Amino acid sequence: MRDFDFKPEALVLARQTQIEKSLNRKMKPRYDGPFIVVSRNKGGAYILCELDGTVFDRPVAAFRLLPYFARQQLKVPPQFYDITPERLREMKNSKSQGDDDETEADENDETPAEEEE
Numbered sequence: 001m002r003d004f005d006f007k008p009e010a011l012v013l014a015r016q017t018q019i020e021k022s023l024n025r026k027m028k029p030r031y032d033g034p035f036i037v038v039s040r041n042k043g044g045a046y047i048l049c050e051l052d053g054t055v056f057d058r059p060v061a062a063f064r065l066l067p068y069f070a071r072q073q074l075k076v077p078p079q080f081y082d083i084t085p086e087r088l089r090e091m092k093n094s095k096s097q098g099d100d101d102e103t104e105a106d107e108n109d110e111t112p113a114e115e116e117e
Helices: 017-021 085-093 100-108
Strands: 011-015 031-040 046-049 065-067
Touching: 011 046, 031 085, 046 085
Parallel strands: none
Antiparallel strands: 011 031, 011 065, 031 046
C-alpha cells in the first residue's frame, strides 16, 4: 500500500468500499471522482470537495484515495470551497481517521428494544 501525501487543491479518486460488499459488484465503478483535496486533519484523513465546491460532511480515510491525473491542468479559484471557516477549522482539528469512525457511531447508537405489554 502506498502512502500518498496529497497537497491542497490536488485531484484524487475515492474508492467505493460499499461496492466490495455488494453481490453485483462486477460492473460497478470502483472509484468516484475526481475530487479536490481541501486539507488534511490531525488524524490523517483528508477533507475533500466536489468539483462544484461542495465539501464532504466528514473526512475520507487516506487509504481510500488515489491520485487523479487530469489531461488538462485545472485551476481552483480562491475561496472556491462551500464551507464556513469555523466548520473547516473544526474538521481540520478533528482526529478522525476517516470512514472507520462511522462504524463506532453505529455501535454506540443502540436503541433499547420495546417491551411487549
